[in-house]
Amino acid sequence: MDKPLLLCERHSVEQELAKHWWSLPQGTRLLLQDGSIYHLHFAGYIGTSAGPDVRDIVLKDVTGSPLYGDAEFHLRASDWYAHRHQDDIRYNRVILHIVQVCDLAEPVQRQDGQHIPTCSLADIPQQPGTQHSPLWPCQQTIPQLSREEQHRLFRTAGLLRFEQRVQHFIEQLREQEDYDTLLIPAIAESLGYGRDRQMFRALGHVLLQQQTRIPYPASEHPAQLDQQRLQGLQHLIVQWQESGAWAQFASVLEQPFARLRSSLRQIFCQEGISQTRADIIICNVILPFAGAVALLEQQEQLNNLDDLHSLYNRVEMLYSEYPGLVSNHITRRMRRQLRLSAEPIGACQQQGLHYIYRETCQQKRCEECIASKYL
Structure with missing residues (x-):
C-alpha cells in the first residue's frame, strides 16, 4: 500500500x-x-x-x-x-x-x-530545458505599428467592447420591467471583479431579497475587503429603496459634462467604496447600462450624432475619455502577449485589450483577431 x-x-x-x-x-x-x-x-x-x-x-x-x-x-x-x-x-x-x-x-x-x-x-516524457513559445501572428503585427496606430487599434477595440456591453444590457432590459433588478446585481458583480464575481452577484440578489442559489463555497467570514464592499452596497440599496438606483444615476448624468466623472464616483466613494473600484463599476456597468437605456428610450435624440445632450453620446464620450483603470490580470496578460512596452493609456484602450482577449485571444482564434488583421 x-x-x-x-x-x-x-x-x-x-x-x-x-x-x-x-x-x-x-x-x-x-x-x-x-x-x-x-x-x-x-x-x-x-x-x-x-x-x-x-x-x-x-x-x-x-x-x-x-x-x-x-x-x-x-x-x-x-x-x-x-x-x-x-x-x-x-x-x-x-x-x-x-x-x-x-x-x-x-x-x-x-x-x-x-x-x-x-x-x-x-x-509523457518531460521536455529538457525551457521550451520556446510559438510566435503568434499578433506578435509579428503589433511591433510594426507606431504608438499612434496601436492606440487607434485599442481604442477601436475598446469602443466595440462598450457596444457589446450596451447590447447585452439592451437584451436584458427588454425582459425586465424594473431597471434596478438588473442594475443592482450587475453593480454587485463588478464589486467582485478579480475576486469571486459570481458570489458577489448572488449576494446582490440576496440583498434585493430575490431568491437565488449561493455558489459553493460560501464563506461565513468573508475577507475584510469583501465585507467593506458589501457593506457599502447594502447602504446604497437602502438609499435606493426610496429613490431608485437608476433614477439617481440618470439624474447625475444630466449634470454638466465636466462634473459627470466626479459625481458618479461620489455615489460609491461616500459609502466606503474606493475610487479605484468606483471607476471599474462606472466604466463596466453604469455607462454601458445608461447607453442601453438611451437606445431603448431616447431614439429620437440620436438623429443628430453631434448632439452632446443625448444620453448615449454623453456616456460614450465619458467612457472614451475616462482615465486608465487599475491594471488587472487580463491587461497584464495581453501586454505580454502583444509584447507592448507598457499598457495602453485610458480606460477605453484598456477595455480594448479585454475585447481582443475575450473575442479571440482567449481561444487563440488568431485568424479572426482584430490585432492580427490590422495591417
Missing part, C-alpha cells in the same frame, strides 16, 4: 506536475485515460488561488477541432473528489484533469454533471 503523503509533499508533487506541464511544447500528444488523444495547442495561464490551477488552455482533438477551458493538477485522480471540486461551480470550465497517478477507473465529474478526461503526465 502506498504511504500517504503529507500536505507539503503533495503540494511539492503538484508543483512538479505544473513544471512538467509548462515544459510541453505546442503540438504535444496527450494520451487520455480512455485511450483517446488530444494535442496541446496552448498551455494556458497560471490560475489564482480561487479556482482551477490553469486557465484558458486550448486543445485539439484528433479531427483538429479546438477545445477551450481550464485544467486542474492533482497527484491522484481521486483528489478531485477529496477536494470537493465536484460541488464547486468555479471548476465547471475544466476540460482536462492532469494527474500523476490515475487511481480511478472513470473520469471525474464537474458540478454541472459533465465528465472530464484525465491525462497522466507520467505517460
Whole structure:
C-alpha cells in the first residue's frame, strides 16, 4: 500500500506536475485515460488561488477541432473528489484533469454533471530545458505599428467592447420591467471583479431579497475587503429603496459634462467604496447600462450624432475619455502577449485589450483577431 503523503509533499508533487506541464511544447500528444488523444495547442495561464490551477488552455482533438477551458493538477485522480471540486461551480470550465497517478477507473465529474478526461503526465516524457513559445501572428503585427496606430487599434477595440456591453444590457432590459433588478446585481458583480464575481452577484440578489442559489463555497467570514464592499452596497440599496438606483444615476448624468466623472464616483466613494473600484463599476456597468437605456428610450435624440445632450453620446464620450483603470490580470496578460512596452493609456484602450482577449485571444482564434488583421 502506498504511504500517504503529507500536505507539503503533495503540494511539492503538484508543483512538479505544473513544471512538467509548462515544459510541453505546442503540438504535444496527450494520451487520455480512455485511450483517446488530444494535442496541446496552448498551455494556458497560471490560475489564482480561487479556482482551477490553469486557465484558458486550448486543445485539439484528433479531427483538429479546438477545445477551450481550464485544467486542474492533482497527484491522484481521486483528489478531485477529496477536494470537493465536484460541488464547486468555479471548476465547471475544466476540460482536462492532469494527474500523476490515475487511481480511478472513470473520469471525474464537474458540478454541472459533465465528465472530464484525465491525462497522466507520467505517460509523457518531460521536455529538457525551457521550451520556446510559438510566435503568434499578433506578435509579428503589433511591433510594426507606431504608438499612434496601436492606440487607434485599442481604442477601436475598446469602443466595440462598450457596444457589446450596451447590447447585452439592451437584451436584458427588454425582459425586465424594473431597471434596478438588473442594475443592482450587475453593480454587485463588478464589486467582485478579480475576486469571486459570481458570489458577489448572488449576494446582490440576496440583498434585493430575490431568491437565488449561493455558489459553493460560501464563506461565513468573508475577507475584510469583501465585507467593506458589501457593506457599502447594502447602504446604497437602502438609499435606493426610496429613490431608485437608476433614477439617481440618470439624474447625475444630466449634470454638466465636466462634473459627470466626479459625481458618479461620489455615489460609491461616500459609502466606503474606493475610487479605484468606483471607476471599474462606472466604466463596466453604469455607462454601458445608461447607453442601453438611451437606445431603448431616447431614439429620437440620436438623429443628430453631434448632439452632446443625448444620453448615449454623453456616456460614450465619458467612457472614451475616462482615465486608465487599475491594471488587472487580463491587461497584464495581453501586454505580454502583444509584447507592448507598457499598457495602453485610458480606460477605453484598456477595455480594448479585454475585447481582443475575450473575442479571440482567449481561444487563440488568431485568424479572426482584430490585432492580427490590422495591417
